[in-house]
Amino acid sequence: MADTAVENLSFDQLRDQVEGIRERVNSLRTRLARYFVQKQELIDLMTICTIAQEPLLIVGPPGTAKSDVVTKYCQALGLGEGEYFEYMLTKFTEPSELIGPIDLGRLKDGAYVRKVEGKLPTARIAFLDEIFKSNSAILNTLLTIINERKFYQDGRPVPVRLAMLFAATNIVPEFEELAALRDRFALKVESTPVKDQHMDALLEKGVSNELNKALNRRPWADLCSIEDFVALRRYLFLMMAGVGERAKKDEDQSSAVIQDRKRYFPDEVFDLFKRILRTLERENRVVVSDRKFIKLYQLIRARALLFHGGAVRRDDLVLLRYVGDRNEDFPILREKVDALLRLG
Incomplete structure (x- = not known):
């Protein structure tokens, strides 16, 4: 069922379906956690934030499965081509890398329009790594997308399809100029190393995941849908x-x-x-x-x-x-x- 159709369902129609939907989403959060060590808490928050469509910030050092959890989560939702967007930000990242390059053909006609296919405006779920390294131009774009679910084409607001934004950082910077972006993440959760306390379990899960990747297997896929x-x-x-x-x-x-x-x-x-x-x-x-x-x-x-x-x-x-x-x-x-x- 398309999300536009879901958004038109009445309360009575949804009430008849809600228990089955809850069962599928709860199955996702418990089954997905089996492929990781000590990530149930993180996955629970991811599901809660996706329901509320509130962005979630994941904080932790490199190598603590931040991006892997998000990737498998999106695969568990069975997202189609172009419905998932991920990018690692740097201080040199330009807006075109996130929301698409300028359409030069349209520019010749005087229209300032971006080619958005496969970029953030067409994604249902996005993952932005090192989000606090974004420069001022990126920051303004992100705040508009997070707050108002829109961006601008030729000076006109255009809605984005984004239902959920995950972001990651090694540390949460305390710079005042980033206060507005920090505040947009009502919840922030740690992804901590587990090797010292759970070395055997980490070996089991880690090698199994590497084998699944090498053999092109995704047993966690299609557990439920974004709808x-x-x-x-x-x-x-x-x-x-x-x-x-x-x-x-x-x-x-x-x-x-x-x-x-x-x-x-x-x-x-x-x-x-x-x-x-x-x-x-x-x-x-x-x-x-x-x-x-x-x-x-x-x-x-x-x-x-x-x-x-x-x-x-x-x-x-x-x-x-x-x-x-x-x-x-x-x-x-x-x-x-x-x-x-x-x-x-």
Whole structure:
């Protein structure tokens, strides 16, 4: 089913399908993890962020399977030709390398149009390695694509097909000029080396993956589709908008959102969510912008829908482990959030 068709499905139509879709997506996240060592946490975040269509930043040194996890994840979705785009950025990367070269034939006619086939604007999922090495021209282009899902052709905004952006970096730089890009990643997760603690398992999985590559085998392929994620997102957003069996026809949008929050994000858990965020801001200098707060709410709702199909539970708040903006935040916030969740 094409994503445009999915986006036109009604709440009732999606409700009839949602359990089967959840089963497929959950199967993807558990089965894909079998091909790696200690990457279940990363793959879980990838699936959650894809449902919410919120970009995910993967942080770790070279050789920790960052790109391999993303590649196999996209193969598990059965993406077609041109639906996956990946690129490693440098300070010399030009916009044409990401969004396509200028069409010289059209330029002769006075039109400033890019050839976008096979580039970022036509991809459903993209992976940008070393994203913080992007220069100012790339930075502006990326912010527009991430924020508004559009780019410009001949001065006119054109929508992009991008459903999910994964990005990677060895470290998270603290330069002020990159603050806007950092903030676009509501969640940031580490991909850490596993050799010292899991050498035998690493050998088994690593060699098996090399053999699969040499023999052109992809046993992880086609576990579900990008349309499954689009459908879950639409179902979640329709539910959040009050388009459900308990919604009142004369209920305004704001009231519907509040009623949905009370039903699917119970007051006790919502209050804990707010307390943890305030504690992290006050004690750990974590910056949570207004935009980031809204994104975190949606991501937690996406996790609850995927993992147990219902209201947010206390354990869904583990996503707050990943709200830090600095490398040193990762181990500290993990310990802090887990402790706060135990205390309640």
